[in-house]
Amino acid sequence: MKxxxxxxxxxxxxxxxxxxxxxxxxxxxxxxxxxxxxxxWFSMGGGAKETALVHGGSNSAxxxxxxxxxxxxxxxxxxxxxxxxxxxxxxWVLDNDPNAxxxxxxxxxxxxxxxxxxxxxxxxxxxxxxxxxxxxVTATATSPATTEFLRLSLRVYAQxxxxxxxxxxxxxxxxxxxxxxxVNPEIIKNSVKLSSTLVKNSFDIYLKxxxxxxxxxxxxxxxxxxxxxxxxxxxxxxxxxxxxxVQINQNGNIIVKKVxxx
Numbered sequence: 001m002k003x004x005x006x007x008x009x010x011x012x013x014x015x016x017x018x019x020x021x022x023x024x025x026x027x028x029x030x031x032x033x034x035x036x037x038x039x040x041w042f043s044m045g046g047g048a049k050e051t052a053l054v055h056g057g058s059n060s061a062x063x064x065x066x067x068x069x070x071x072x073x074x075x076x077x078x079x080x081x082x083x084x085x086x087x088x089x090x091x092w093v094l095d096n097d098p099n100a101x102x103x104x105x106x107x108x109x110x111x112x113x114x115x116x117x118x119x120x121x122x123x124x125x126x127x128x129x130x131x132x133x134x135x136x137v138t139a140t141a142t143s144p145a146t147t148e149f150l151r152l153s154l155r156v157y158a159q160x161x162x163x164x165x166x167x168x169x170x171x172x173x174x175x176x177x178x179x180x181x182x183v184n185p186e187i188i189k190n191s192v193k194l195s196s197t198l199v200k201n202s203f204d205i206y207l208k209x210x211x212x213x214x215x216x217x218x219x220x221x222x223x224x225x226x227x228x229x230x231x232x233x234x235x236x237x238x239x240x241x242x243x244x245x246v247q248i249n250q251n252g253n254i255i256v257k258k259v260x261x262x
Contacts, residue, residue, distance in 0.1 A: 022079045023152070026172040029057045037074075046072030046156065055092040055134045055170035056193055064166045065100060065158035072156040074169060078109065079152065083145040086177035089152065090138045092170045092193075093128055100156050100165025101127040104137065106174075107151040108144050114151075115144050127157070128167065134193075136208045140177055150174065192248050192255060199236045199259050206231055207248065214247040215239070236261060 025040040032039050034049035038061065050062035063072040081087065089104055106122035108115040117123065121139040128135070143150070152174055156167045171193075192211075195204035205213060207230065215224035217240050224234060234246075239261040246257045 020175060022150075022174045022176070023076055023172055026174075027057050028059050028061050028170060028172070031059065040077070042075045042077045044074050045070075047074055050168055053094060053168050055094070055168075057170075060094075060168045060170035061154075062166050062168050063102070063154070063156040065156055065163045067163055068158045068161050071158075074154040076152040076174075078149040079174060081108075081143055081147050081150045083143050083147040085143050085147075086140055087122075087143060087150065087174065088138060088140040088177045089122065089172075089174050090136065091154065091172040092134045092136050094134045094168040094170075095128040095130055096132055097165040097167065098130055099159050099162035100167050101129075101159055102154065102156045102167045102169075103127045104139065105153045105155055106141070107153075108147045109149040109151055110146055111148050115146060117144060134168075134170070134206070138208070192250075192257070194246065194257055194259065197257070197259050198262055199239070200262050201237045202233055202235055203259060204231065204233050205246065205248070207250070209250060212249040214249075216245045216247060218243045218245070 025038050028038045030039040031049045037044035038049070044061070044063070046066045047061055047063040050060045051058060053062070054060040061074050063074055065072050089106060091104070093102060095102060103124050103126065104122070108117060108122070120141045122141040124139070128137075154169050154172070159165065192205070192207040195206070205228065207228075210227065210229050212227050213224065213232065214222055215234060216222050223239055226232065236259070241261050244259050244261055246259060248255050248257070
């Protein structure tokens, strides 16, 4: 039984060894000053740290429009990048407010100026739609040949001429995609969430797309093995008290998350 546990742990570590989120503090957990910006980020307008509505961990960012005509923003420092390379952004957004909408805006840059592009998924014409649940947004784009930096901004705009609307962001990843177009494993890691890691009778799994899920005890016993799409509620009533593992396989990319049965 110990062998199965060890294999799961090795697979989990191996899946992320080569992953690199180009954004530090992308989970927005560290704030020296909650009213200014998350640590490591460049600027924040109309925002503050949020602790009640979060997607993962203990904190998220709550952003409101600065005015009817000025968007709120959460901007990261310029990320070094190379030309003719695929990059993918992934983040979770909660837009449950009819008076606000949001989108990402990623600028390709040289050392001194912006690079004009047209129709890039990094500069979408569409916005978020109202939803009662957190939604994962991903976009992949190829950088122009002269690209030296990427400038990431998450923006919130007023609707209905109201400035009190708010939208929440969490678990943000910007990473280089592989040459074969396979999403960086770090993006998959941040796109899979559990409703809780302390469980009693049940817990929920949220992800994007299809996956095979196994629930395995620390001794190696498999309690659940099922295929899911986007969401699943897992019966935890028969799990042994203590540490158990959730193994998620998405197109050969395997991650393992830990849950503790109370």
